Amino acid sequence: MIATTTAPARPQRVLRGLAVRQVRRGALVVTAVCAGMSALVAVGYHSEALDPAALAALARNPAIRTLFGEPVALDQAGGFTVWRTGTVLAVLLGVWAMLSATRITRGEEDAGRWGLLLSGRITLAEAVRQHLGVLAVVPILVGVATAVAMIAAGVGETGSLLHGSALAAVGLFFVAVGGVTAQLFVSRSAANGVAATVLVVGLLMRMVGDGVPALAWLRWLSPFGLLALTRPFDTNRGLPVSVLAFAASRPARTALLGSVVAFAVRRTMRPLAAWSAGIGAYFLLLGLIARSMTEFLTGNPEFATMAAQAGFPALGTVEGYAATLYALLAVPVGVFVAVRLAATAADENARRLTLLLAAPVTRARLLAAEAAVAGCAALALITVAGIAMWAGTATVHAGLAPGDALAGAWNVVPVVLLCLGAAVLALGWAPRTVAAIGALPAAGGFLWQVLADSVDAPSWIRALSPFAHLAAVPATAPAWPPALVMAGISAAGVVAGAIGYRRRDLSA
Amino acid sequence: MSVSALRTENLSKRYGRLLALDGLSLDVAAGEVFGFLGPNGAGKSTTIRLLLGLARPTSGRAWIFDTDAADVAAAHRRLAYVPADVALWPRMTGAEVLDLLARIGPGTDTAYRDELIQRFALDVSKPAGTYSTGNRQKVALIAAFATRAPLLVLDEPTSGLDPLMELQFRQAVGVARDNGQTVFLSSHQLAEVEAVCDRVGILRAGELVEVASVAQLRQLHHTEVTATFTGTPPNLAGIPGVDDVHEDAATSVRFTLSGSPAAALRALADADVATIVVREQSLEEIFLAYYGQNAR
Incomplete structure (x- = not known):
């Protein structure tokens, strides 16, 4: 008789293999997006002779700096690319790195899959170390790919390499934040919440530090501020990167159980409060700088034209400014809706819904409750943003009427509805993809529009993004026909998703 | 003619190429304690998922007290369920979970529930995230027995319980039987089935191979x-x-x-x-x- 035994592999290698399998797909997407966007924007940059006085005025304006970061070296393709994409890509990479870090460590542990793993020769510390070690390679890859893509697009080498390194360092920072919170807090969701707070606070510190000269030192405390301080293509400073690379983070009942709807509300309250705080603070800040921004653009019409070309038209009036920035609101709120329905899918997959569905509760009722509560929470979030921006503008007497503020915020409802429709559709037919598909109309649509604008794509390509169909409310009247079409598509998604959800077998 | 608490007719379920359940016809009379037995992968949990409407049958039908099992709003008013692997929201305490299940469930005898909490010695003030497998199972068992629903569907309910708690479980099944409740018990614990069941059905590879009373089974052998x-x-x-x-x-x-x-x-x-x-x-x-x- 021949006995076959598996040769004992080195456990570290097995662990690394397991970690690679869990992050490779996301890593590829993030790398492609970061490198691709940087290269596309650099290639699409049209050098225009900018008058140095105008540039200086732009750099002096606190509102511009708050919103887009300090504009430096805009006369070069590289400088423009970094200014245009740096923060967006850093946030994207940071969010992915942080969520992946908690998912592959705490998430796997909470799901009980590490029980088997740790019963072998592997210790918990070893497992965490190997997983985070593999994840930490990804930001480096992203940085290298971005630098290579920019150099290939014909941008200067030193600046590209510096920008790539800074991007990689931000990613590493958030791998560390996610890794630490995953071990400090009792659950994956708590760890994610704290890590996301670190990210939002970091972003706000960058914005405030850029906007208020007296508080400029705040930027040295924020990964995003440090990213901006590297000033690629300008002074090409290396010190902030080294600060980034060594900054290890040291971050810190029976109501509503009466019905399926009430229970859905209960589970939504905590995330809604956290998202409201983040989005509210962001839009309050946008409101506070509204006056400074609009006055600057009125005084420097050439920048108004430039901003229009970059996809931010009509920033010269407070209504136009509000309309432009409220459109951005669709992205976080759309992602919020997708994440809430993904939580329903996760509850199903973890068998937590089984006991609910064994009660006299139909799937249709459960789905209706979850979708309606997610939708209403999104409306609350939109309203919070509307009021926050109005409060900011009212503080600086920018002259935005409260009705206009709310109308501008509510203008993004059709895009959020699209996200809801897409998420319900995914829940009905492909429950593992709810978050990705649900966030696609908002996050994907926004990236699509930015890309299309950056490369001067034909109008039909631009029209594929829902953002192309949003009217600039409150500067102009709402565009009802596209809004109704989007609502119709969303309703179709909800109906198709509900049919799938009622028919399919529930997982586990 | 006696009423059926649970009835299936040619119930089949196919997952891709795997025929998990093959034409199951079963009739469990109201008031009986029915043991549902079979080796791993025989199709016991699939049957229960079909009975609860969590999965859709490929063919055949099932009824809970003459209500189509697919009509869960009506059917589930007359049953309570304990899953084999109980998953709870980790931040909610045991008391909160019991409150939730009582308020959306088919109606609960809260006095009996409090008694069951004592008997099963469950600390309901702790969040479910801190519970062991056995404690999570106790939460589901207490919720199910406290409903007094006419049909209790129990899927390997005692796999995480210690022998003392197992005894409490048998007593609770006895109370349910005395109240005229029907118990459908899927289990691997043959001593438990022998102790509490009137009749048993044996499932093998998706097919029902035997249905008999425990006494009849012995006579057959x-x-x-x-x-x-x-x-x-x-x-x-x-x-x-x-x-x-x-x-x-x-x-x-x-x-x-x-x-x-x-x-x-x-x-x-x-x-x-x-x-x-x-x-x-x-x-x-x-x-x-x-x-x-x-x-x-």
Whole structure:
């Protein structure tokens, strides 16, 4: 008789293999997006002779700096690319790195899959170390790919390499934040919440530090501020990167159980409060700088034209400014809706819904409750943003009427509805993809529009993004026909998703 | 005519190429405690998922008290369920989960629930994230028994319980039976099934191979008889129902008996029988016989 035994592999290698399998797909997407966007924007940059006085005025304006970061070296393709994409890509990479870090460590542990793993020769510390070690390679890859893509697009080498390194360092920072919170807090969701707070606070510190000269030192405390301080293509400073690379983070009942709807509300309250705080603070800040921004653009019409070309038209009036920035609101709120329905899918997959569905509760009722509560929470979030921006503008007497503020915020409802429709559709037919598909109309649509604008794509390509169909409310009247079409598509998604959800077998 | 608490007709479920359940027709009368047995992967959990409307049958139908099982809003008003693997929201305490299940469930006897919490010695003030498997199972068991729903569907409900809690479980099933509730118990614990069930169904590879009362099952199988004699043992060959005769010693005989024992007893009485030990096979032995037929 021949006995076959598996040769004992080195456990570290097995662990690394397991970690690679869990992050490779996301890593590829993030790398492609970061490198691709940087290269596309650099290639699409049209050098225009900018008058140095105008540039200086732009750099002096606190509102511009708050919103887009300090504009430096805009006369070069590289400088423009970094200014245009740096923060967006850093946030994207940071969010992915942080969520992946908690998912592959705490998430796997909470799901009980590490029980088997740790019963072998592997210790918990070893497992965490190997997983985070593999994840930490990804930001480096992203940085290298971005630098290579920019150099290939014909941008200067030193600046590209510096920008790539800074991007990689931000990613590493958030791998560390996610890794630490995953071990400090009792659950994956708590760890994610704290890590996301670190990210939002970091972003706000960058914005405030850029906007208020007296508080400029705040930027040295924020990964995003440090990213901006590297000033690629300008002074090409290396010190902030080294600060980034060594900054290890040291971050810190029976109501509503009466019905399926009430229970859905209960589970939504905590995330809604956290998202409201983040989005509210962001839009309050946008409101506070509204006056400074609009006055600057009125005084420097050439920048108004430039901003229009970059996809931010009509920033010269407070209504136009509000309309432009409220459109951005669709992205976080759309992602919020997708994440809430993904939580329903996760509850199903973890068998937590089984006991609910064994009660006299139909799937249709459960789905209706979850979708309606997610939708209403999104409306609350939109309203919070509307009021926050109005409060900011009212503080600086920018002259935005409260009705206009709310109308501008509510203008993004059709895009959020699209996200809801897409998420319900995914829940009905492909429950593992709810978050990705649900966030696609908002996050994907926004990236699509930015890309299309950056490369001067034909109008039909631009029209594929829902953002192309949003009217600039409150500067102009709402565009009802596209809004109704989007609502119709969303309703179709909800109906198709509900049919799938009622028919399919529930997982586990 | 007695009412069926649970009935299936040619119920089949196919997952891709795997036929998980093949034409199951089952009828569980109201008020009985029914044991549902079978090896791993035989289709027990699939059957329960179909009965609860969590999965959709490929063909066939199921009824809960003459309500189509697919109509969960009506059917689930008359049943309570304990899953094999209980998952709870980790931040909610046991009391909160019980409150939630009571308020959306088919109606709960809160006094009995409090008594069950005492009996199962569950600390309901702790968040579910800190519970062991057994404690999570207790939450689901307390919620189910406290409903007084006419049908209790229990899927391996005691796999995480210690022997003391297992005893509490058997008592709770007894209380349910006395209240006229029907219990559908899927289990691997044959001693437990033997102790609480009136009838059992045996599932193998997606097919129902036997449905009988525990007593009938034993009759279908052999009774083992050992007799000692003061004189020479009788010749038992050729007596109806007697098989496997072994003469262990000069004065002792061991044989198996099936069917009526009358002829064998007469033969024993004619000889000078000193002692007689009649032992029925345990459910476990009967099951090992069933599983064994399929074993490699």
